[in-house]
Amino acid sequence: MDFKDYYNILGVDKKANADEIKQAYRRLARKYHPDVSKADDAEARFKEVGEAYEVLKDKDRRAEYDQLRQYANAPGGFRPPPGWSGTHGRGAHVDMGASGFSDFFEAFFGGQAAGGGSAFGGSGFGGRPQARRGADIQGELTVTLEEAATGCERTVQIDHGRRVKVKVPVGIEDGGKIRLRGQGEQSAGGNGDLILTIHLARHRLFRREGSNLHIKVNLAPWEAALGAVVPVPTLQGSVELKVPAGSQSGQKMRLKGKGLPGKAGGDLLVELLIRMPATTEAVREALQQLQAAAGDFDPRQ
Numbered sequence: 001m002d003f004k005d006y007y008n009i010l011g012v013d014k015k016a017n018a019d020e021i022k023q024a025y026r027r028l029a030r031k032y033h034p035d036v037s038k039a040d041d042a043e044a045r046f047k048e049v050g051e052a053y054e055v056l057k058d059k060d061r062r063a064e065y066d067q068l069r070q071y072a073n074a075p076g077g078f079r080p081p082p083g084w085s086g087t088h089g090r091g092a093h094v095d096m097g098a099s100g101f102s103d104f105f106e107a108f109f110g111g112q113a114a115g116g117g118s119a120f121g122g123s124g125f126g127g128r129p130q131a132r133r134g135a136d137i138q139g140e141l142t143v144t145l146e147e148a149a150t151g152c153e154r155t156v157q158i159d160h161g162r163r164v165k166v167k168v169p170v171g172i173e174d175g176g177k178i179r180l181r182g183q184g185e186q187s188a189g190g191n192g193d194l195i196l197t198i199h200l201a202r203h204r205l206f207r208r209e210g211s212n213l214h215i216k217v218n219l220a221p222w223e224a225a226l227g228a229v230v231p232v233p234t235l236q237g238s239v240e241l242k243v244p245a246g247s248q249s250g251q252k253m254r255l256k257g258k259g260l261p262g263k264a265g266g267d268l269l270v271e272l273l274i275r276m277p278a279t280t281e282a283v284r285e286a287l288q289q290l291q292a293a294a295g296d297f298d299p300r301q
Contacts, residue, residue, distance in 0.1 A: 143199075211261075
């Protein structure tokens with residue numbers, strides 16, 4: 001039986017830590033994944049990499065493997081030490097074509113563990129080992145309010161350069177999650193998922209409150225006093241707002257359906273602010289005339 005050098009297969013040192021082993025596995029699993037690689041031996045290399053990771057990622061199996069490794073170059077070829085009995089089982093030989101794993105793995109890591117489970121966490125059909133499904137990968141993605149309002153497609157980078165396209169749906173909420181099945185950690189037992197938490201970026205004009213948006217719009221004193229039609233920006237483009245005569249600074253007006261879309265659909269709340277012009281001599285005279293015309297008006301009452 002040929003000895004399998006799992007450290008060499010993953011391209012890591014025998015003293016590599018768990019993170020280094022995981023990173024090497026992810027890189028090689030991506031490289032040799034049958035859906036990505038065009039190499040003739042891609043599927044075999046992918047299985048080999050997965051087998052190596054299944055042993056080295058578990059500290060107990062790795063410790064047993066390190067004991068076996070001491071006999072890898074023994075005279076006359078590899079033989080386990082006399083009386084060898086690993087705690088993860090020695091199972092009988094199973095043909096590689098039937099189980100997907102090598103003779104070496106089946107002999108030393110593919111049998112039933114104490115308590116009835118296989119070295120992979122389950123006995124599988126007919127007692128054959130089943131590789132664990134790859135872990136889910138958690139990530140974050142920040143999108144603009146405009147992107148949340150209309151939906152968009154973004155590309156995110158994971159796993160040492162692996163790039164995945166993400167479709168952000170219309171009306172995604174802050175803190176909402178998008179699950180991309182099969183785009184997580186890759187494994188011979190099935191890939192995990194990529195789970196992205198969505199964050200809505202701060203906007204230079206709008207303040208978000210749930211699905212409602214808030215914006216401040218400046219008015220000239222005469223627009224507030226006499227009424228006017230003024231442009232107001234929205235996520236869908238500029239619209240015209242009819243400001244009634246006698247409007248006050250701080251007064252709020254609601255534009256229905258102009259907030260963020262979603263289950264309920266948000267509104268845009270416009271806060272009116274009166275802004276004074278520069279006080280030129282002509283403006284001063286006009287204000288004095290206004291003061292006289294207003295009589296005993298007291299804005300503090």
